[in-house]
Amino acid sequence: xxxxxxxxxxxxxxxxxxxxxxxxxxxxxxxxxxxxxxxxxxxxxxxxxxxxxxxxxxxxxxxxxxxxxxxxxxxxxxxxxxxxxxxxxxxxxxxxxxxxxxxxxxxxxxxxxxxxxxxxxxxxxxxxxxxxxxxxxxxxxxxxxxxxxxxxxxxxxxxxxxxxxxxxxxxxxxxxxxxxxxxxxxxxxxxxxxxxxxxxxxxxxxxxxxxxxxxxxxxxxxxxxxxxxxxxxxxxxxxxxxxxxxxxxxxxxxxxxxxxxxxxxxxxxxxxxxxxxxxxxxxxxxxxxxxxxxxxxxxxxxxxxxxxxxxxxxxxxxxxxxxxxxxxxxxxxxxxxxxxxxxxxxxxxxxxxxxxxxxxxxxxxxxxxxxxxxxxxxxxxxxxxxxxxxxxxxxxxxxxxxxxxxxxxxxxxxxxxxxxxxxxxxxxxxxxxxxxxxxxxxxxxxxxxxxxxxxxxxxxxxxxxxxxxxxxxxxxxxxxxxx
Numbered sequence: 240x241x242x243x244x245x246x247x248x249x250x251x252x253x254x255x256x257x258x259x260x261x262x263x264x265x266x267x268x269x270x271x272x273x274x275x276x277x278x279x280x281x282x283x284x285x286x287x288x289x290x291x292x293x294x295x296x297x298x299x300x301x302x303x304x305x306x307x308x309x310x311x312x313x314x315x316x317x318x319x320x321x322x323x324x325x326x327x328x329x330x331x332x333x334x335x336x337x338x339x340x341x342x343x344x345x346x347x348x349x350x351x352x353x354x355x356x357x358x359x360x361x362x363x364x365x366x367x368x369x370x371x372x373x374x375x376x377x378x379x380x381x382x383x384x385x386x387x388x389x390x391x392x393x394x395x396x397x398x399x400x401x402x403x404x405x406x407x408x409x410x411x412x413x414x415x416x417x418x419x420x421x422x423x424x425x426x427x428x429x430x431x432x433x434x435x436x437x438x439x440x441x442x443x444x445x446x447x448x449x450x451x452x453x454x455x456x457x458x459x460x461x462x463x464x465x466x467x468x469x470x471x472x473x474x475x476x477x478x479x480x481x482x483x484x485x486x487x488x489x490x491x492x493x494x495x496x497x498x499x500x501x502x503x504x505x506x507x508x509x510x511x512x513x514x515x516x517x518x519x520x521x522x523x524x525x526x527x528x529x530x531x532x533x534x535x536x537x538x539x540x541x542x543x544x545x546x547x548x549x550x551x552x553x554x555x556x557x558x559x560x561x562x563x564x565x566x567x568x569x570x571x572x573x574x575x576x577x578x579x580x581x582x583x584x585x586x587x588x589x590x591x592x593x594x595x596x597x598x599x600x601x602x603x604x605x606x607x608x609x610x611x612x613x614x615x616x617x618x619x620x621x622x623x624x625x626x627x628x629x630x631x632x633x634x635x636x637x638x639x640x641x642x643x644x645x646x647x648x649x650x651x652x653x654x655x656x657x658x659x660x661x662x663x664x665x666x667x668x669x670x671x672x673x674x675x676x677x678x679x680x681x682x683x684x685x686x687x688x689x690x691x692x693x694x695x696x697x698x699x700x701x702x703x704x705x706x707x708x709x710x711x712x713x714x715x716x717x718x719x720x721x722x
Contacts, residue, residue: 269473269476269477270476270477270688270691271392271393271396271476271477271684271687271688271691272681272684272685272688274392274396274465274468274469274473274476275389275392275393275681275684277468277469277470277471278388278389278391278392278468278469279385279388279389281468281469281470281471282388282468282469284384284388285381285384285385285388288380288381288384289381289384291377291380292374292377292378292380292381295370295373295374295377296374298370298373299367299370299371299373299374301370302363302366302367302369302370303367303370305357305360305363305366305367306357306360306363306364306367307356308354308355308356309354309355309356310352310353310354310355311352311353311354312350312351312352312353313350313351313352313353314348314349314350314351315348315349316346316347316348316349317346317347317348318344318345318346319344319345319346319347320342320343320344320345321341321342321343321344321345322341322342322343323341323342343545345543345544345545346543346544347541347542347543347544347545348541348542348543349539349540349541349542350539350540350541351537351538351539351540352537352538352539353535353536353537354535354536354537355533355534355535355536355559356533356534356535357531357532357533358532358533358534358558359530359531359532359533360531360532360533361526361529361531362523362526362527362529362531364526365519365522365523365525365526366523368519368522369516369519369520369522369523372512372515372516372518372519373516375512375515376509376512376513376515376516379505379508379509379512380505380509382505382677383505383506383509386505386674386677386679386680387674388468389670389674389679389680389681389683389684390670390671390674390679391464391468392465392468392469392684393666393667393670393684393687394667394670395461395462395464395465395468396465396476397479397663397666397667398461398464398663399458399461399462399465399476399697400476400478400479400659400663400697401461401659401660401663402454402457402458402461403458403697404655404656404659404660405454405457405656405659405660406451406454406455406457406458408652408653408655408656408659409447409450409451409453409454409652409656410451410454411652412447412450412451412648412649412652413444413447413448413450413451415648415652416440416443416444416447416645416648417444417447419440419443419444419641419644419645419648420437420440420441420443420444423436423437423439423440423641424437424440432641436640436641436642439641439642439645440641440645443645443648443649447649474698475696475697475698476696476697477691477692477693477695477696477697478691478692478695478696478697479662479663479666479690479691479692480690480691480692481692483662483665483666483690484690485609485610485613485614485662485665486610487606487607487610488603488606488607488669488672493599493600493603493604496599496600496603496672496676497596497599497600499676499677499678500595500596500599500675500676500677501592501595501596502677503676503677503678504595504675504676504677505677506591506595506677507588507591507592507595507677508677510584510587510588510590510591510592511588513584513587513588514581514584514585514588516584517577517580517581517583517584517585518581520577520580520581521574521577521578521581523577524570524573524574524576524577525574527563527566527570527573528563528570529562530560530561530562531560531561531562532558532559532560533558533559533560534556534557534558534559535555535556535557535558535559536554536555536556536557537554537555538552538553538554538555539552539553539554540552595675598675599672599675599676602668602671602672602675603672605668606665606668606669606672609661609664609665609668610665612661612664612665613658613661613662613665615661616654616657616658616661617658619654619657619658620651620654620655620658622654623647623650623651623654624651626647626650626651627644627647627648627650627651630643630644630647631644631647666687666690670683670687
């Protein structure tokens with residue numbers, strides 16, 4: 240394959256230097272696999288998804304706890320003042336009421352121990368089953384988030400390389416047209432060409448300069464996506480090797496990819512698990528019509544210092560049962576509500592299934608087209624190079640004008656940029672196909688990482704006004720509450 244001849248490269252650093260950069264500062268040099276590991280460890284969205292999954296697991300333990308024995312211990316201590324009096328003349332006429340006034344103080348303490356065990360509680364058991372199904376669903380959500388993150392890292396990585404190659408081509412184009420403009424001005428000054436040729440060269444130069452400035456802006460923006468994903472800044476990354484194996488995806492049958500997606504796609508499986516969650520919610524609502532039976536035991540002890548009163552204690556063991564007879568129609572309404580949610584989840588699954596099938600088929604076709612496009616773009620560079628040389632020769636002998644030369648140069652540099660973009664489209668399309676099929680994992684990133692050049696690196700040129708601190712500093716990682 241032809242290499243865009245104007246890419247700015249750096250010598251590859253050794254592993255020790257790389258690790259040193261990782262340890263001592265924000266500016267780092269890394270390959271795709273290193274950056275993917277940074278993203279898996281630091282991406283905020285993936286961390287949020289993982290924390291939500293852990294919360295779902297904790298919710299399952301909460302529901303399980305309601306089916307286990309419930310034991311509580313209570314106690315009290317009190318001080319009471321008791322005062323009593325009689326009406327005037329009672330109970331003996333002529334005797335002052337003050338004679339019958341009494342006042343007493345009482346100190347009392349009590350302890351109680353209660354235990355209850357659900358013997359038959361269909362609602363709580365159905366809630367536990369729903370919590371289990373939610374864990375299955377959310378685990379697939381974590382898998383989907385991890386695969387999406389790996390693709391986002393690869394996409395951001397190759398967008399940097401794409402922007403760099405386009406920028407290199409635009410810079411070379413500007414330099415070449417600038418020389419052409421200088422030659423046109425010199426030839427006009429000695430009367431060999433008309434002023435219109437100078438104007439044509441100036442217009443082409445202005446366009447090339449505008450394209451170069453736009454490419455510089457795209458380059459500066461592209462590497463910031465990696466900062467958002469990883470919280471780190473990298474000063475250079477490895478370039479894509481010239482000998483990338485541009486091959487058709489395996490398996491070669493489109494419908495086999497569809498079958499893989501139906502069996503492995505976390506999005507499809509998560510939508511299917513969502514049906515089970517919704518079905519469990521229907522079971523929870525229906526369980527509200529059933530009886531609840533539990534066993535209970537309690538023990539109580541009390542003591543007062545009132546005269547004539549001894550310590551008291553009592554214990555009780557028994558069964559408790561309840562059956563809801565009428566709940567105002569709310570139970571039936573909940574059954575209907577969850578039935579509709581179950582129906583909605585089934586439609587969501589069908590929509591996800593159809594979308595995944597369409598995405599897999601489209602991506603399979605696109606990757607196969609990219610294989611041919613890369614070769615066609617490579618040949619276009621050769622053809623445009625030959626055309627430019629012929630046009631320049633014709634210009635020298637007067638059979639071609641400067642507009643022909645400028646157009647030929649523009650076509651060559653466009654072909655170089657388009658060849659680079661076609662290679663990156665192929666790599667990203669292949670990764671996206673694997674993601675849609677549910678097969679994108681660390682081994683996929685490592686396989687693509689092997690396609691990177693071990694000899695060359697692409698410098699990430701930061702604007703001068705950016706300070707040394709990472710603009711995407713995510714700060715300290717949040718901590719779970721202590722137990």
